[in-house]
Amino acid sequence: MNFDDTPQEAAFRETARKWIEANAPKELHAELSKSSLGRIRLANRDIVDVGKAWQKKKFEGNWACLHWPKEYGGRGATPIEKVIWQQEEGVYGKLTQPFQIGEGMCGPTVMAFGSEDAKRRYLPKLASGEEIWCQLFSEPSAGSDVAGLRTRAEKKGDNWVVNGQKIWTSGAHYSDYGLLIARTDPNVPKHKGLTMFFLDMKSPGVEVRPIKQANGMQEFNEVYFTDVVIPDSQRLGAVGEGWSVSLTTLMNERMSIGARLATGVPEMFEFCSSLMLEDGLAIDDPAVRSKLASWAAKSSGLKYTSYRTISALSKGERPGPENSIGKLVSGMMLQDIATCAMDLQGAAGVLTGNDEETVQGQFQQMLLSSPSMRIAGGTDEILRNIIAERVLGLPGDIRVDKDVPYNKIPTKGR
Amino acid sequence: MNFDFSDDQKQLRDQARKFLAEKCPPKAVRVVLDGKAPYDKELWKGLAEMGFLGVAIPEEFGGAGAGHLELCVIAEEMGRANAPVPFSSTVYLAAEALLIAGSDAQKKKWLPAIAAGEAIGTLALFEGKGNPSPKNVKITAANGVLNGVKKPVADGAIADFAVVAARTGSSGRENDISLFLVDLKAGGVEVKSLTNLDPTRGQAEISFRECKAEPLGAAGEGWSILTQMLDRAAVLCAFEQVGGADRALEMGRDYALDRIAFGRQIGSFQAVKHMLADMYVSATLARSNSYYSAWALSTNAAELPEAAAAARISATQAFQHCAKNNIQVHGGMGFTWEFDCHMYYRRANAMALGLGSLSYWEDQLIERMRKKNAA
Numbered sequence: 133m134n135f136d137d138t139p140q141e142a143a144f145r146e147t148a149r150k151w152i153e154a155n156a157p158k159e160l161h162a163e164l165s166k167s168s169l170g171r172i173r174l175a176n177r178d179i180v181d182v183g184k185a186w187q188k189k190k191f192e193g194n195w196a197c198l199h200w201p202k203e204y205g206g207r208g209a210t211p212i213e214k215v216i217w218q219q220e221e222g223v224y225g226k227l228t229q230p231f232q233i234g235e236g237m238c239g240p241t242v243m244a245f246g247s248e249d250a251k252r253r254y255l256p257k258l259a260s261g262e263e264i265w266c267q268l269f270s271e272p273s274a275g276s277d278v279a280g281l282r283t284r285a286e287k288k289g290d291n292w293v294v295n296g297q298k299i300w301t302s303g304a305h306y307s308d309y310g311l312l313i314a315r316t317d318p319n320v321p322k323h324k325g326l327t328m329f330f331l332d333m334k335s336p337g338v339e340v341r342p343i344k345q346a347n348g349m350q351e352f353n354e355v356y357f358t359d360v361v362i363p364d365s366q367r368l369g370a371v372g373e374g375w376s377v378s379l380t381t382l383m384n385e386r387m388s389i390g391a392r393l394a395t396g397v398p399e400m401f402e403f404c405s406s407l408m409l410e411d412g413l414a415i416d417d418p419a420v421r422s423k424l425a426s427w428a429a430k431s432s433g434l435k436y437t438s439y440r441t442i443s444a445l446s447k448g449e450r451p452g453p454e455n456s457i458g459k460l461v462s463g464m465m466l467q468d469i470a471t472c473a474m475d476l477q478g479a480a481g482v483l484t485g486n487d488e489e490t491v492q493g494q495f496q497q498m499l500l501s502s503p504s505m506r507i508a509g510g511t512d513e514i515l516r517n518i519i520a521e522r523v524l525g526l527p528g529d530i531r532v533d534k535d536v537p538y539n540k541i542p543t544k545g546r
Numbered sequence: 547m548n549f550d551f552s553d554d555q556k557q558l559r560d561q562a563r564k565f566l567a568e569k570c571p572p573k574a575v576r577v578v579l580d581g582k583a584p585y586d587k588e589l590w591k592g593l594a595e596m597g598f599l600g601v602a603i604p605e606e607f608g609g610a611g612a613g614h615l616e617l618c619v620i621a622e623e624m625g626r627a628n629a630p631v632p633f634s635s636t637v638y639l640a641a642e643a644l645l646i647a648g649s650d651a652q653k654k655k656w657l658p659a660i661a662a663g664e665a666i667g668t669l670a671l672f673e674g675k676g677n678p679s680p681k682n683v684k685i686t687a688a689n690g691v692l693n694g695v696k697k698p699v700a701d702g703a704i705a706d707f708a709v710v711a712a713r714t715g716s717s718g719r720e721n722d723i724s725l726f727l728v729d730l731k732a733g734g735v736e737v738k739s740l741t742n743l744d745p746t747r748g749q750a751e752i753s754f755r756e757c758k759a760e761p762l763g764a765a766g767e768g769w770s771i772l773t774q775m776l777d778r779a780a781v782l783c784a785f786e787q788v789g790g791a792d793r794a795l796e797m798g799r800d801y802a803l804d805r806i807a808f809g810r811q812i813g814s815f816q817a818v819k820h821m822l823a824d825m826y827v828s829a830t831l832a833r834s835n836s837y838y839s840a841w842a843l844s845t846n847a848a849e850l851p852e853a854a855a856a857a858r859i860s861a862t863q864a865f866q867h868c869a870k871n872n873i874q875v876h877g878g879m880g881f882t883w884e885f886d887c888h889m890y891y892r893r894a895n896a897m898a899l900g901l902g903s904l905s906y907w908e909d910q911l912i913e914r915m916r917k918k919n920a921a
Contacts, residue, residue, distance in 0.1 A: 425908035433831030520819035527814040
């Protein structure tokens with residue numbers, strides 16, 4: 133048992149470190165180092181512009197989309213090399229936010245199902261950051277049950293005509309292309325009537341509207357489709373096979389391992405270490421330290437769980453299922469920590485401005501944002517189902533709509 | 547990075563699991579549970595023959611001279627099997643105390659006997675309610691004799707010797723405390739068995755009256771040695787707890803697959819699935835924290851105190867959580883004496899207290915993190 137790199141890994145790390153040292157936008161280091169839940173914001177510059185510059189530099193240095201094959205703009209790196217790169221890239225990795233969906237989900241789907249021409253045309257530009265991709269899966273009435281989606285694609289000659297609405301689309305407003313799943317046959321059961329496409333987000337009939345979220349921010353979009361024309365050459369996989377194509381996409385999402393999720397523990401530890409209560413420091417209060425210790429133990433548990441996954445990758449093994457707990461644990465913890473921190477602030481905890489009493493409202497912001505951590509990318513409940521079914525081998529839910537034609541499934545609860 | 551046990555260590559784990567499945571089935575645990583024997587003597591002998599008791603004891607003292615990582619994998623299996631033997635008292639506490647602070651003569655006397663299964667040792671620390679603290683050590687040692695009462699002492703009624711914490715000063719500081727090695731079969735010792743939560747592991751009251759005791763480690767160093775002992779034992783117990791948690795989760799999972807209600811497997815109900823998924827989450831966090839503490843223990847890293855406390859908290863919570871919800875998944879059958887669920891429930895809750903309760907270790911973790919942050 134050790135935490136050391138193999139000689140090969142150490143050499144790779146050294147090369148990566150040197151390149152980053154010579155090329156990273158160091159002037160942004162301090163600002164990027166500040167912890168942040170959700171979208172990164174820079175005071176004077178647009179994250180997409182800065183991100184594109186960093187992505188382009190990485191692409192030219194052969195450090196973009198590391199695990200992709202070289203001919204499509206990657207480096208042909210091993211999974212462990214990708215993890216090492218992410219560790220070395222550190223806070224600059226936050227600049228890759230606009231490209232993560234493309235690299236992690238859209239790109240691999242095009243790679244698996246696109247024609248050779250499409251792969252050579254789209255993947256290198258995705259890798260270089262020149263073109264940004266978004267993913268158009270969720271709908272207002274198809275969230276956890278994404279296969280229940282309603283957006284229709286109808287064949288007209290060599291084209292498909294799309295009508296409908298997607299929601300929760302990150303980056304749709306700055307994306308060039310989108311990966312779209314749509315219903316092509318409503319007369320068969322829901323999983324069987326879906327087809328996957330990609331489209332130019334500038335196509336006529338595509339309208340992107342920002343969503344004002346419960347926390348007051350705007351980070352996601354709704355995307356409306358009105359008679360949008362997609363050539364059949366932009367279909368990925370066979371007609372009616374969209375569901376199994378989407379599983380490839382989502383499987384790639386789950387492989388994104390190196391990402392360390394925010395837990396709120398370091399912020400809370402610092403806060404409790406300096407907050408003076410009537411009887412002394414908050415951290416000396418038995419009730420506070422009991423909670424803090426439990427959170428700290430959970431947080432270290434997550435850290436070393438990811439180390440176990442990295443070790444499996446390092447040995448060239450398939451990682452076990454243990455990494456599936458990350459978001460489930462950290463999402464709930466963020467919410468609990470925010471609530472506890474505000475409780476310690478007493479009446480002043482209600483303030484959300486730049487107030488001294490509330491440490492600039494950081495926990496208030498955490499409270500308002502944390503519900504999304506428990507929903508986006510799989511709700512807590514879906515994640516528990518996944519653990520129960522795929523890890524523990526428990527039976528799947530009894531699905532009452534499994535064999536019912538899509539257009540016979542009830543659409544209203546009451 | 548290789549944050550995992552080696553193939554040899556995994557092989558040892560398989561070997562231990564196989565051995566315990568054969569020699570320590572629930573039926574054997576029940577013999578002790580039902581009070582028909584104070585511990586499983588046959589199993590204890592077998593553990594010695596397998597070399598498990600002395601796995602971390604150096605060869606010069608009759609052990610296998612492997613290491614703490616090897617002991618961790620065995621500990622996990624002991625927890626999984628709910629083994630009714632004084633393994634933790636003897637191996638994690640008494641043997642480790644000798645390794646940390648014993649003189650050559652003391653090691654020569656006791657370590658080979660431990661490895662051979664001929665001596666059972668324990669730690670006599672507590673005196674009634676309360677967590678580990680120099681303040682709570684009241685029994686006195688003067689002129690080589692002990693006077694006072696220790697309670698509860700795990701495995702005290704079957705132990706041959708004990709490491710006893712006693713007061714040798716009255717300055718109010720940690721260095722008032724010294725450790726002593728006491729042959730419990732000699733004079734001046736009175737042992738009384740106590741009923742307790744987990745009858746598969748006995749508890750006793752030990753009274754010392756003008757009892758001869760030899761110092762273990764330097765005078766006044768007792769608390770510092772004890773702190774190291776508790777950290778090491780916290781790591782090793784965490785592995786037992788991880789093993790127990792995993793087994794309780796497995797039992798719950800299996801029952802959820804077998805049991806039919808409302809015309810379907812109860813494991814198909816989300817209320818049950820989610821309970822089991824949460825148990826998996828706890829068990830996974832505990833395992834990962836325990837692995838880290840194992841690394842710290844085996845390399846004697848400066849991170850050991852913090853890692854041990856985190857592992858202790860995580861593993862205590864996981865075992866309690868899994869044992870409790872295992873009964874819930876079983877429903878009424880889980881509350882019968884006949885089903886094994888309560889054995890894990892008892893063990894989980896007894897283990898949660900043995901080295902100091904959860905709140906004690908939460909205190910320790912925060913203090914240790916603070917110290918690190920200040921440095």
